[in-house]
Amino acid sequence: MSNRPGKTDVILIGAGVMSATLGALLQELAPEWEIKVFEKLSTAGEESSNEWNNAGTGHSALCELNYTSEKPDGSIDINKALKINEQFQLSKQFWSYLINKDLIRQPQDFIRPLPHMSMVIGEKNVDFLKRRFDLLSNQLLFQGMEYSDNTEKLKEWMPLIMEGRSSNEPIAATKIDSGTDVNFGALTRILFNHLESKGVEMNYNHSVEDMKRTSDGLWEVKVIDLENEKIEYHTAKFVFIGAGGGSLPLLQKTGIPESKHIGGFPVSGLFMVCNNPAVIAKHHAKVYGKAKVGAPPMSVPHLDTRYIDNKKSLLFGPFAGFSPKFLKTGSNLDLLTSVKPNNAFTMLAAGVKELPLTKYLIQQVLLSNEKRMEELREFIPEAKDEDWDIVVAGQRVQVIKDTEAGGKGTLQFGTELINAADGSVAALLGASPGASTAVHVMLDLIERCFPHYIEDWQPKIKEMVPSYGISLVENPELFQEIHASTTVALGLGEELPVYS
Numbered sequence: 341m342s343n344r345p346g347k348t349d350v351i352l353i354g355a356g357v358m359s360a361t362l363g364a365l366l367q368e369l370a371p372e373w374e375i376k377v378f379e380k381l382s383t384a385g386e387e388s389s390n391e392w393n394n395a396g397t398g399h400s401a402l403c404e405l406n407y408t409s410e411k412p413d414g415s416i417d418i419n420k421a422l423k424i425n426e427q428f429q430l431s432k433q434f435w436s437y438l439i440n441k442d443l444i445r446q447p448q449d450f451i452r453p454l455p456h457m458s459m460v461i462g463e464k465n466v467d468f469l470k471r472r473f474d475l476l477s478n479q480l481l482f483q484g485m486e487y488s489d490n491t492e493k494l495k496e497w498m499p500l501i502m503e504g505r506s507s508n509e510p511i512a513a514t515k516i517d518s519g520t521d522v523n524f525g526a527l528t529r530i531l532f533n534h535l536e537s538k539g540v541e542m543n544y545n546h547s548v549e550d551m552k553r554t555s556d557g558l559w560e561v562k563v564i565d566l567e568n569e570k571i572e573y574h575t576a577k578f579v580f581i582g583a584g585g586g587s588l589p590l591l592q593k594t595g596i597p598e599s600k601h602i603g604g605f606p607v608s609g610l611f612m613v614c615n616n617p618a619v620i621a622k623h624h625a626k627v628y629g630k631a632k633v634g635a636p637p638m639s640v641p642h643l644d645t646r647y648i649d650n651k652k653s654l655l656f657g658p659f660a661g662f663s664p665k666f667l668k669t670g671s672n673l674d675l676l677t678s679v680k681p682n683n684a685f686t687m688l689a690a691g692v693k694e695l696p697l698t699k700y701l702i703q704q705v706l707l708s709n710e711k712r713m714e715e716l717r718e719f720i721p722e723a724k725d726e727d728w729d730i731v732v733a734g735q736r737v738q739v740i741k742d743t744e745a746g747g748k749g750t751l752q753f754g755t756e757l758i759n760a761a762d763g764s765v766a767a768l769l770g771a772s773p774g775a776s777t778a779v780h781v782m783l784d785l786i787e788r789c790f791p792h793y794i795e796d797w798q799p800k801i802k803e804m805v806p807s808y809g810i811s812l813v814e815n816p817e818l819f820q821e822i823h824a825s826t827t828v829a830l831g832l833g834e835e836l837p838v839y840s
């Protein structure tokens with residue numbers, strides 16, 4: 341792309357982990373391109389990407405049971421687990437490249453090794469976990485996974501969870517040491533600092549209000565400078581709408597055909613955070629349980645050691661709930677104003693179909709602290725009320741669209757990349773699996789929106805992400821090589837001290 345005065349090559353809307361990742365990739369692929377970022381808040385990584393707003397799991401299906409569903413014939417499908425694990429390997433490779441090139445430093449500020457465990461109670465669940473283990477432990481990407489239903493072993497693995505457990509119900513767990521805790525907020529800030537040092541223009545306190553196509557095929561973006569109360573117009577050849585929950589309203593403003601018949605369903609969240617250092621010190625893992633019957637996949641309870649601000653913390657949750665806001669800092673009118681003539685039927689159909697989910701989420705909002713403590717005690721039988729506080733997590737906006745399989749108004753739990761046919765604008769909707777797969781999703785965006793550059797960019801992409809376009813499941817030697825090199829680059833082979 342050539343620069344023309346007053347015009348930018350790329351505009352990134354929103355300073356979350358997705359824009360940060362796309363910016364960092366494009367900066368390496370086309371360093372001569374001019375990039376501008378517009379963020380309505382005063383710093384980067386303050387919405388979903390913030391460390392207190394998400395669970396910080398480097399999702400690789402090492403412990404999340406929802407990636408291995410049971411089919412009607414009773415068999416377990418591990419394809420999703422393999423896919424998500426491979427996608428996280430792409431993120432680890434790109435972060436390692438940035439570290440090895442000295443473009444970013446100190447990986448321990450954003451990623452730490454942490455055992456990932458799945459824990460289940462009850463005969464049926466134990467049987468499921470054992471069969472899941474038998475399938476996954478044969479896969480190279482899950483090497484080192486252990487299973488146990490032995491109480492003594494489980495006490496060793498998860499003392500806090502086993503302490504004071506009196507029930508005779510069968511209990512089992514799997515454990516794998518190659519899991520990670522990722523501070524996506526810190527990562528986002530680190531990536532934007534790097535981009536700024538390379539000349540990317542960061543505009544904080546700038547809210548994008550509108551977008552329209554100009555007669556010469558560019559995108560004109562209307563921005564409000566919130567500090568100076570001034571309206572600005574900026575044009576670019578390519579715009580990425582990486583506004584998290586704010587992406588859907590902006591996508592609708594583009595008027596592109598791909599933006600029609602899509603709606604959003606906001607799901608809010610709460611975490612319980614432990615304030616007792618003695619309790620925090622007793623746990624060292626991410627332990628995922630099984631979602632309750634009727635609960636949406638994003639409400640799978642888990643008890644997580646977290647590393648935030650170089651301190652060890654302990655979080656439990658998330659408790660899903662309903663709020664009409666699309667962003668934590670959004671408006672109560674977000675849901676209502678997202679209903680347009682072109683998506684009204686889609687939204688209405690989803691409203692009827694998803695009534696039980698809405699009911700579930702409203703019930704969750706109304707949960708008393710006592711009820712939340714009861715849920716926590718399923719994990720930590722001896723949990724004390726005074727040791728736990730509540731923090732409000734980020735908003736997730738689940739995509740609603742018409743699909744062949746689900747019909748009109750089907751709720752999607754995944755991430756959706758929507759782009760104009762000519763690749764001039766793209767938006768990221770949905771929340772799951774989220775930040776962990778940012779590199780995979782942004783490489784997909786690059787393929788879709790910059791097809792004419794891909795051939796020239798291939799060698800650089802392969803340098804940054806050596807397994808790009810190659811299945812690691814089918815190439816064990818390459819996986820071993822990448823696993824070893826990313827472990828070293830990201831310091832995942834060693835436990836580093838923290839202040840507690």
Ligand SMILES: Cc1cc2nc3c(=O)[nH]c(=O)nc-3n(C[C@H](O)[C@H](O)[C@H](O)COP(=O)(O)OP(=O)(O)OC[C@H]3O[C@@H](n4cnc5c(N)ncnc54)[C@H](O)[C@@H]3O)c2cc1C
Pocket residue numbers: 353354355356357358359378379380381384385386387388389390393394395396397398399524546547548549582583584585586587590609658667733734735736768770771772773774775776777
């Ligand atoms: C409770 C919860 C738990 C999660 N757990 C995990 C996890 O364990 N692992 C994982 O990988 N993922 C997890 N996720 C998902 C992950 O947090 C998100 O996928 C990811 O952070 C999304 O990044 P983003 O850049 O798209 O959005 P965001 O981080 O939300 O950034 C969007 C930015 O755009 C800005 N913005 C919005 N509108 C405008 C506008 N009009 N103009 C200018 N700026 C605007 C916002 O202020 C914000 O800074 C979780 C999410 C939630 C809510």
